[in-house]
Amino acid sequence: MSTQPYRGEGQGPVGAPSAGIHSASANSILVADCGTVFTKVSLLGLVEGQYRLMACGEAPTTVAAPYEDITRGITQAINEIEFITGRHLVSDGHVLSPEQPNGDGVDVFVATISAGGPIRLVVLGAVSPALDALAKQAVSGLYAETYALPAPSYVATAMPVPQPVGAGGPSNAPRPWTSERAAFEWERQLERMRELQPHAALIVGMADGPAGPNALQEACQLLVRTERELNERHSASVSAGVALHDVAVRQLPVIYAGAPQYVEAVRRMLQGLAEVAPVETLVSQAQLGPINLATNTLYERDVIQHIPGYDRLRSWSSSLPVATAASLSSLVRFLSQHYSMNVTAVDVGGATTTVLMAGEKGEFAPIVNSGVGVGPGIGALFQQAQQAGLQRLARWLPFEVTEDELRQYVLNRMLHPQVIPMSTRDLRIGHAFAREAINLTLESAAYTNLAQFRPDLIVATGSIFAHAPQYSQAVLLLLDTLQPQGVTSIVLDRTMLISQLGAVATISPVAAVQVNENDAVTHRLGTCVVPFGEVRQDQLAVRIGLEYRDGRQATVDVMGGTIKVIPLSFNEQAALTLTPGPTVDVGLGPGERARAAEEIDGGLIGLIIDARGRPLSLPTNEAERHTRLAQWLQAVGA
Amino acid sequence: MTYPFGWSVVTQTLVRRERWPGGLKAKGIPLVYPGQEVQPDQPVIRIERAGLAEEKVSAARSSLSASPASVAAMDNGTGNSSNGVRSGETILAGLCGRVVDITRRGGVVIESRAAVVQGAIGAGGQVAGVLTVWQASGGTRGQQSIPPGAILVIPGPLNLAMLRQVMSSGISGVIASSISSRDLEGFLRTDLVQLVGSRNVELAQAHLPPVTLLLTEGLGTLAMPARTMRLLGQYQGSIALLSGATSVHQAIFPELVISLPIKEAQEHWHPVHPDPVLAVGAQVRVCGGEYEGAIGEINHLFTHKQVFTSGIRARAARLRLEDGSTLVIPMALMERVG
Numbered sequence: 001m002s003t004q005p006y007r008g009e010g011q012g013p014v015g016a017p018s019a020g021i022h023s024a025s026a027n028s029i030l031v032a033d034c035g036t037v038f039t040k041v042s043l044l045g046l047v048e049g050q051y052r053l054m055a056c057g058e059a060p061t062t063v064a065a066p067y068e069d070i071t072r073g074i075t076q077a078i079n080e081i082e083f084i085t086g087r088h089l090v091s092d093g094h095v096l097s098p099e100q101p102n103g104d105g106v107d108v109f110v111a112t113i114s115a116g117g118p119i120r121l122v123v124l125g126a127v128s129p130a131l132d133a134l135a136k137q138a139v140s141g142l143y144a145e146t147y148a149l150p151a152p153s154y155v156a157t158a159m160p161v162p163q164p165v166g167a168g169g170p171s172n173a174p175r176p177w178t179s180e181r182a183a184f185e186w187e188r189q190l191e192r193m194r195e196l197q198p199h200a201a202l203i204v205g206m207a208d209g210p211a212g213p214n215a216l217q218e219a220c221q222l223l224v225r226t227e228r229e230l231n232e233r234h235s236a237s238v239s240a241g242v243a244l245h246d247v248a249v250r251q252l253p254v255i256y257a258g259a260p261q262y263v264e265a266v267r268r269m270l271q272g273l274a275e276v277a278p279v280e281t282l283v284s285q286a287q288l289g290p291i292n293l294a295t296n297t298l299y300e301r302d303v304i305q306h307i308p309g310y311d312r313l314r315s316w317s318s319s320l321p322v323a324t325a326a327s328l329s330s331l332v333r334f335l336s337q338h339y340s341m342n343v344t345a346v347d348v349g350g351a352t353t354t355v356l357m358a359g360e361k362g363e364f365a366p367i368v369n370s371g372v373g374v375g376p377g378i379g380a381l382f383q384q385a386q387q388a389g390l391q392r393l394a395r396w397l398p399f400e401v402t403e404d405e406l407r408q409y410v411l412n413r414m415l416h417p418q419v420i421p422m423s424t425r426d427l428r429i430g431h432a433f434a435r436e437a438i439n440l441t442l443e444s445a446a447y448t449n450l451a452q453f454r455p456d457l458i459v460a461t462g463s464i465f466a467h468a469p470q471y472s473q474a475v476l477l478l479l480d481t482l483q484p485q486g487v488t489s490i491v492l493d494r495t496m497l498i499s500q501l502g503a504v505a506t507i508s509p510v511a512a513v514q515v516n517e518n519d520a521v522t523h524r525l526g527t528c529v530v531p532f533g534e535v536r537q538d539q540l541a542v543r544i545g546l547e548y549r550d551g552r553q554a555t556v557d558v559m560g561g562t563i564k565v566i567p568l569s570f571n572e573q574a575a576l577t578l579t580p581g582p583t584v585d586v587g588l589g590p591g592e593r594a595r596a597a598e599e600i601d602g603g604l605i606g607l608i609i610d611a612r613g614r615p616l617s618l619p620t621n622e623a624e625r626h627t628r629l630a631q632w633l634q635a636v637g638a
Numbered sequence: 639m640t641y642p643f644g645w646s647v648v649t650q651t652l653v654r655r656e657r658w659p660g661g662l663k664a665k666g667i668p669l670v671y672p673g674q675e676v677q678p679d680q681p682v683i684r685i686e687r688a689g690l691a692e693e694k695v696s697a698a699r700s701s702l703s704a705s706p707a708s709v710a711a712m713d714n715g716t717g718n719s720s721n722g723v724r725s726g727e728t729i730l731a732g733l734c735g736r737v738v739d740i741t742r743r744g745g746v747v748i749e750s751r752a753a754v755v756q757g758a759i760g761a762g763g764q765v766a767g768v769l770t771v772w773q774a775s776g777g778t779r780g781q782q783s784i785p786p787g788a789i790l791v792i793p794g795p796l797n798l799a800m801l802r803q804v805m806s807s808g809i810s811g812v813i814a815s816s817i818s819s820r821d822l823e824g825f826l827r828t829d830l831v832q833l834v835g836s837r838n839v840e841l842a843q844a845h846l847p848p849v850t851l852l853l854t855e856g857l858g859t860l861a862m863p864a865r866t867m868r869l870l871g872q873y874q875g876s877i878a879l880l881s882g883a884t885s886v887h888q889a890i891f892p893e894l895v896i897s898l899p900i901k902e903a904q905e906h907w908h909p910v911h912p913d914p915v916l917a918v919g920a921q922v923r924v925c926g927g928e929y930e931g932a933i934g935e936i937n938h939l940f941t942h943k944q945v946f947t948s949g950i951r952a953r954a955a956r957l958r959l960e961d962g963s964t965l966v967i968p969m970a971l972m973e974r975v976g
Contacts, residue, residue, distance in 0.1 A: 065643070066644040195836075197837055411831060411834065415759060420948075426948060427950070
């Protein structure tokens, strides 16, 4: 597994309090998480010497009209907490601070934000597939989207041109790069720039390829033409369908990671139109850090600080608002270090899907898939799934579904992202989209060797999990997508607190740890055993031996292609013995019997044995698949 | 929250709108100056260079079977700017009010005291036209006098056949309650998911047919609420400004802006400040589930979360509908409309 550089103001590792905050003396902490659709606020306080979650509130995020002020949604959510606790926390549009002797007010306020959307970064120049992948990897832990637009000269010299269907000759034979084709490519790129309205550009590539320095020059020319066009549209109003911040006269930030000898030439070409920040030339993973840092700086400056109401929000706290993904990263890394285990965290949000993997040896692979989610991001998710065939979505549903129905579902969710499912059918469709959001996120990180990462603990957060009516629905969703192998524990963050705790840790590590243990990860769903190797349908996959603390014993045979839940309640432990079939592996090799070194913990569901095989394969026959899915749902009580 | 104004119908409010024909490359010459009072039927911009729409419009016109009168009227500049603009044409203010700014590209920003109807979804650029309510009892549209370039109000759901009829009649915009997604996609010849999810709204609108649409309730076969219909009927014959642009990323939703008559704006000016908060007494619309489109008043907010058919537990309220019946609905499914 590759590792991800990690840094950031207010986003450092747990245990690094921000200067000027007397966290040790904080009796109460108010933490707000401003998502794309909802804003969650939690009040943390000292109860018998331990930090606990006192109350939480939720309200729609108010970045867009009619409020256009992020603090309005936060205030509404705080009002819910005031109603619950009877404490007065806001006054005259400000958080009361410090905490008063009568209990009103709070000592510290911190905020995490994902509401502003991602920073859109166009990758220009001699963008080879390898450089495109590196650029993606460089920003994979940030709310950032990259779009590669290789320079026409680079495309002409380095990439095979696909022949039209029915054309004679070999399909990958290069076609002459005519002036018409070059003009068409230019217009296509300009159109793409108009469509994308990028926040910034990243120029990459050396000048030693067949295109020479032309690719860098064309990248600059594209930026010059785009910027002139954008600036011509200065003063367009929202009523005309264009947001002001996208068209105002500006200098487009350019991160230059191309051939070092052309830095000054690029600066000259872009003079007056773009601000050029040179970083180390991007050639390998060793240069990802500076690009990550530069992009994050731009994200904070050009996205977060432009969120309506940011200035007021900033005045409520001495610490900077933190990107929610960074906050969650911080906590996940802490968990992996603190408990010496591999941790995977999954957060399916309205507009972003995040999968974070932190290893006990310090490895860290964050994958933030901006723009793909189950709220406003469901449109992008649908379109991506559509490209691969809508069967990708339908395969998760135990009933027939038409494209029209899925399309209707998507449009309704895009227009009303706050809506919750009223019928079981809608709920299942929502969960199918969540599965694909996670799958696409994992696929987007092809550079990360995910298969080698074996999580000891899976933590799920986000409203799709937190609002799942049955815990087992959340478990099945995770097993279907992450497809862990061996023995894994699953914890559900029902309170949606963990993504806030990384930010809390920057001002009060003790509070973050205590609230995490006392309130956030309290919904332990159970331990999962997932045999792998050659699991044959309807043949014994694994024999489970359990020895409970009260002396009871149980032996359960689990057949291949099935999933089974064995009772092991929340505060119960048992010794576990696994006897796999001859071709099946439980961690020690095919057919090798294993005994857990420590007693395993129960949970709200129990001990879950997923003997469906890895990789999970669904029947291709529709009727058979519906039957199988229904059986699995029934088996876990979902 | 779907409605940028807070509610779907706002009877009196102060708006500022840029009058602009649309198109990324368009360029206009303002015919008015900041501080000048303008009337809805007053030309305010002469188009110097049309945008992306021109080629498309030319193609569309060649395929239209519109009467010569209606095409002439469009060419003379009735304000069908976004979808019918060509170099040299003038476009109308569409609003009554004061010019407060001229934008760099030549757009005219007008401040007006107006009524606003916001739609759930729409398509097409900004157009001005005479608000005309379709009289179902009057038989075919041919028997009803519909001014060229009118904005036609159809109280019920639309379908593809009606839209095709509209295309051939010189109408610049249509306001209706709802339409099936299949019919709307069939008419627009575009992927609705892509259109609604588009970031560059002008670019997305540039490739649509030259009729602007606003659906008050959205997709499906939902009826138009009586109060929306009442307001539209009240302003029958007035010139109004219609925009169909919809973008969830830019929080842009379709809207109809109707300047208040001078007397009403001066003597009975009581601007409404919509409060989107869901509280007892609030009029709300159900925006999902089997009761989608139902309108009622909140008469009780439950302290504890309620369980619904899907098994989900959620904060909820009891609604009293106009027919006196009651429903318990999750608050996440409610939009305040009054």
